[in-house]
Amino acid sequence: MRKIAITGIGHTVFGNLSDFDLVDIMAYASLDAMEDAGILDKRDIIEQVIVSNMGAGILNHQTGIASSLVSRLGLEPAMAELVENGPASGGSAIKIGFMAIASGFVDVVMVTGGEVMRGVTGWEATDFVATLLHPEAEYNYGLTLPAFGGMYTRMYMEKYGLTEKDLALIAVKDHENGSKNPYAHVKVPCTLEGIFESPDADVVNNPIAEPLRLYGMCPVSDGAASIIMCAADSPKMKYFTQKAPVYIVGVGSATDTHCIHQRENPLELKAVRKSAEMAFKMAGLNPGDISFAELHDAFVILEVAISEEIGFFNRGKAKEAIRRGETRINGRLPLNTSGGLKAKGHPLGATGVSQVHELVKQLRGEAEEGRQVKNPKHGLAVNFGGFGNNVVTIICSKG
Amino acid sequence: MIVNELEQKLRPPEIPLKPYPPKVITLANGERMVVREATRDETGVLLETVYPLVGVPKDFYDIVAARLYAEILGWYRHRVANEFVLVGAIDGEIVGIVNSRLVDEKIGMSLHTLTIKRGLRIGAQLFAAKMEYHIEILGQNEVWIVAESPIGFRRWMIEYGLENREHLYPEVRHELGGVPTYVLTRELYFAVKDLKVSGQRPVPEKLLEGSRPLTPPEEYPQIPGYKRSKK
Numbered sequence: 001m002r003k004i005a006i007t008g009i010g011h012t013v014f015g016n017l018s019d020f021d022l023v024d025i026m027a028y029a030s031l032d033a034m035e036d037a038g039i040l041d042k043r044d045i046i047e048q049v050i051v052s053n054m055g056a057g058i059l060n061h062q063t064g065i066a067s068s069l070v071s072r073l074g075l076e077p078a079m080a081e082l083v084e085n086g087p088a089s090g091g092s093a094i095k096i097g098f099m100a101i102a103s104g105f106v107d108v109v110m111v112t113g114g115e116v117m118r119g120v121t122g123w124e125a126t127d128f129v130a131t132l133l134h135p136e137a138e139y140n141y142g143l144t145l146p147a148f149g150g151m152y153t154r155m156y157m158e159k160y161g162l163t164e165k166d167l168a169l170i171a172v173k174d175h176e177n178g179s180k181n182p183y184a185h186v187k188v189p190c191t192l193e194g195i196f197e198s199p200d201a202d203v204v205n206n207p208i209a210e211p212l213r214l215y216g217m218c219p220v221s222d223g224a225a226s227i228i229m230c231a232a233d234s235p236k237m238k239y240f241t242q243k244a245p246v247y248i249v250g251v252g253s254a255t256d257t258h259c260i261h262q263r264e265n266p267l268e269l270k271a272v273r274k275s276a277e278m279a280f281k282m283a284g285l286n287p288g289d290i291s292f293a294e295l296h297d298a299f300v301i302l303e304v305a306i307s308e309e310i311g312f313f314n315r316g317k318a319k320e321a322i323r324r325g326e327t328r329i330n331g332r333l334p335l336n337t338s339g340g341l342k343a344k345g346h347p348l349g350a351t352g353v354s355q356v357h358e359l360v361k362q363l364r365g366e367a368e369e370g371r372q373v374k375n376p377k378h379g380l381a382v383n384f385g386g387f388g389n390n391v392v393t394i395i396c397s398k399g
Numbered sequence: 400m401i402v403n404e405l406e407q408k409l410r411p412p413e414i415p416l417k418p419y420p421p422k423v424i425t426l427a428n429g430e431r432m433v434v435r436e437a438t439r440d441e442t443g444v445l446l447e448t449v450y451p452l453v454g455v456p457k458d459f460y461d462i463v464a465a466r467l468y469a470e471i472l473g474w475y476r477h478r479v480a481n482e483f484v485l486v487g488a489i490d491g492e493i494v495g496i497v498n499s500r501l502v503d504e505k506i507g508m509s510l511h512t513l514t515i516k517r518g519l520r521i522g523a524q525l526f527a528a529k530m531e532y533h534i535e536i537l538g539q540n541e542v543w544i545v546a547e548s549p550i551g552f553r554r555w556m557i558e559y560g561l562e563n564r565e566h567l568y569p570e571v572r573h574e575l576g577g578v579p580t581y582v583l584t585r586e587l588y589f590a591v592k593d594l595k596v597s598g599q600r601p602v603p604e605k606l607l608e609g610s611r612p613l614t615p616p617e618e619y620p621q622i623p624g625y626k627r628s629k630k
Contacts, residue, residue: 023590065477070512121549121553122553123557186518186521187518188427188517188518189428190427190428190429191427191428192428193425193429194426194427194428194429194430195427198425198429199597199599200424200425200426200597200598200599201425202593203524203527203594203595203596204425204426204427204520204524205427205596206594207594241403300519306578358413381521382469398429
């Protein structure tokens with residue numbers, strides 16, 4: 001298989017960008033990636049553009065956004081495709097770009113993910129995301145993703161002894177990282193006193209889907225992220241001299257049952273485990289080799305569950321690492337150094353791309369002061385769609 | 400100030416208001432926000448705080464700031480009946496302002512909620528404090544509310560499940576532009592109180608004293624690059 005380098009990364013701030021057009025936001029992130037790669041004047045070397053997005057047709061009344069982006073960027077006649085795979089759209093788009101280059105079909109691919117969700121109310125956005133659930137067995141009964149998050153959290157807490165304080169500690173860690181990330185939607189740090197210990201915490205950190213509270217859930221965000229990939233053996237690599245390349249060394253993806261009630265053990269996230277196993281096998285690495293990770297914490301419980309499922313910790317043991325501070329930026333295994341979905345935000349189609357953007361930034365040593373991992377070698381991202389029914393894992397390594 | 404006879408004729412009749420007992424709220428970032436009534440002699444610093452936001456169209460800060468400025472001035476000049484102003488302050492620095500007035504003994508009319516420091520639900524806490532004042536402390540039956548921004552609509556109309564009284568127009572008519580009037584009833588207030596109203600009383604004396612004098616914010620997240628010049 002061809003070796004594939006990430007040669008440019010771009011990002012918009014995440015937050016409320018509902019005054020802007022979705023394609024313009026994606027164009028901004030794409031231009032940022034081209035500038036980072038040093039190919040603004042040579043952009044015609046991009047042969048294929050893959051866009052990841054989940055809701056343009058429903059939320060923004062826009063379709064055909066991949067070809068629209070190509071046109072907005074003046075990249076014609078580059079190929080344009082849209083990947084919609086729920087909240088894992090970004091990871092899937094990168095995987096498909098990876099496959100396109102690995103197969104020899106193309107040499108240079110740009111993957112740009114974007115979403116504008118804040119033009120509607122939070123409840124409408126939640127309802128929109130819930131369209132990925134089974135229409136008759138789940139959605140019709142009023143189930144939403146936060147509802148699943150709450151039920152999953154309760155079940156996990158009862159089985160493994162995780163406490164609300166542990167969940168609050170994850171939020172504090174994520175906000176600490178997010179407060180130093182210029183792209184983060186929520187840049188305000190929070191404290192254990194503020195969201196857990198104070199007598200006002202029940203209101204300040206109000207329950208949303210118990211036991212999940214406001215600070216246990218990601219915000220509804222707008223934003224875009226972009227990466228440019230090139231085959232390491234391609235003559236076109238000569239154009240990418242501005243930054244040291246970071247390599248995609250492992251990719252995996254897997255699907256679990258659409259309906260959660262069909263799973264033997266609802267706490268088990270088989271697609272997470274399978275996708276990670278594939279990625280580790282391709283990379284020739286194991287969980288102990290990973291320096292830091294971006295895990296899809298749309299609900300803070302998912303950072304715990306995913307970290308165990310992929311083998312960072314034994315099942316039920318992540319809480320001990322959290323309590324010891326091992327997952328903080330200076331800990332043994334920093335998790336969600338960007339702030340994660342929790343603080344950086346979760347514009348669905350952009351999320352998987354943004355996670356890989358963070359891997360590259362950390363591996364280059366370009367993260368902001370106070371959130372740079374010390375000498376990272378390998379970073380891992382898990383992009384989680386549905387309630388674990390489609391998952392993509394990507395491992396990146398320093399050149 | 401000596402108030403002459405003509406000035407008295409220009410002033411509205413006032414309903415005496417029970418004072419709002421100050422409280423302190425620990426915010427998510429651990430900072431402690433004192434919520435208390437502003438006094439008329441603090442008008443200068445309130446106006447100084449509000450004024451820069453008159454030029455910020457994003458999230459309708461312009462209209463909220465312009466109207467709030469006029470309402471605070473009207474309160475200071477005794478040209479608005481039964482108005483009160485609550486302020487949220489962290490270490491004396493103003494982080495949010497809310498104001499309201501009484502239509503009569505039983506009906507309140509919420510005017511504006513201005514959040515300066517974002518991301519900590521300060522506006523939500525101050526709005527809740529305003530409702531607490533109307534319903535619990537002044538003993539009113541209901542508060543009429545309108546929203547000038549989508550954020551306000553989501554926070555008040557949707558999250559509080561306010562009653563839509565649009566169909567009773569013009570009998571139920573909020574003063575702000577004739578836009579649809581929603582109502583927080585006593586029943587609705589007590590149904591959401593545990594989720595919305597926070598704060599501890601009494602405020603430790605030292606903390607309360609720390610909120611006097613009030614100071615205007617040096618920076619506004621709504622105005623990138625703004626830095627208040629030192630006097």
